[in-house]
Amino acid sequence: MFSKKRNYLFLLLIPLLLFIAYVVYRVKPFSDNQWSDQQLTAAFSSGAYGQVELGYLRGSSRKLRFLQLGQDSSKPLLVFIHGSPSSSSFWVTMMRDSSLRSRANLLAIDRPGYGGSGLGIPMISVREQAENVAAVIAARRMSDEQPVVVHGSSYGGTVSARIAMDYPEIVDGLLLQSASMAPREEYTYWITHPTSYWPLSKLIPSSLSTANNEKLSHEEQLEEMVDEWDNIDASTVILHGTDDWLIYPPNAYFACDQLINAEELVHHMVDKGQHDLIFRTPKLLKRYLHKLLNDVTNERIVGAAAGAGESL
Incomplete structure (x- = not known):
């Protein structure tokens, strides 16, 4: 009798252990990507990457961590x-x-809510996130004349767009890669809702807890941005995968329709591309970053020449 019970318990325990192992396997990368100060600086410690600075700056309502390579005032700032x-x-x-x-x-x-910027303490408002990040950009910008190009990925693209809306004077070029921009045009994991509540929220990595809180407010935050897109006047590149199952392709088309005042607009849908463009198409991303750097550098040169002509 006891032997049969033990067998039944053993049979029940096996799938439970397998499920726990699978969850750990899927969740572990999200905790591993929250690097410490030591891990970040070690990644650039060989001396081959020039001047490296890791630090913290107080934004409007949160202290944020930054990592910067290079402090040459003659070059643009790529964020x-x-x-x-x-x-x-x-x-x-x-x-x-x-x-x-x-x-x-x-x-x-x-x-x-991520890395060294209050890990696990979410900031739901995209406007507030943009305000804090913009404060760091302004502080690291070496002069009002230094061009700034911002590359935002996924929900970082949402925050980047909000920065360009609210602070157009500091954004000259903008790359929105696989970005969440249209309300209701994205996938939400079924487990997002239950793990956003205590006590399950305490059982997942802090970065996932922050992401859950953000995810459940995406629609509201994106709705607040709908009437602000015409504030963006930076040269803009929209890059999205045709097979992106997480942030759906209509996000790219929506943004293109809204960006009526962008200095220049490039829209590139990557055939069969999914959400991980930074890993699948890094050369394409770099090509567009170089294009934006060319654009903003030429704009400054033309602007300076025009000013000199007027003074004559």
């Missing part, structure tokens, strides 16, 4: 803003690229 759940570690490979480092100072910022 990277990650999605959910992630951190500045998402951009390490991109920031190691010698062609980008030769063209610009590179700045990655942990969004509120």
Whole structure:
């Protein structure tokens, strides 16, 4: 009798253990990408990447962590803003690229609730996130004349668009990659709702907890942005995969319809591309970043020449 019970318990325990192992396997990457200060600086410690600075700056309502490569006032500032759940570690490979480092100072910022910017403490308002991130950009900008290009990925693209809406004077170029921009045009995991409540919220990595809170407010936050898109006047590239199952392709078409005042608008749908364009098409991303750097550099040169002509 007892032997049969033990057998039944053993048979029940096996699928439970397998399920727990699967959950750990799927969840572990989201905790692994929240790098410490030591891990971030170690990624650039070889001396091959020039001047490296990791620090913290107080925004309007939150202290944010940043990582910057290069402080050459003659170069533009290229800013990277990650999605959910992630951190500045998402951009390490991109920031190691010698062609980008030769063209610009590179700045990655942990969004509120991730990395070193209050991990696990979400900031739901995209407007407030943009305000805090913009404060760091302004502080790291070496002068009012230094051009700024912002590359936002996924929900980092949402925050990047909000920065360009609310602070058009500091954004000259904008790359919105796989970005969430249209209300109700994205996939929500079934487990997002239950794990957003205590006690399940305490059983998942802090970065996932932040992402859950953001995800459940996406529609409301994107609705608040609908009437603000015409504030964006930066040269803009919209890059999206045709097979993106997480942030659906209509997001790209929606943004293109709204960007009526962009200096220039490039819309590229990557055939069969999914949400992970940074891993699948890094050369394409770099090509568009170089294009934007060319655009903003030429604009400054033309503007300076025009000013000199007027003074004569």
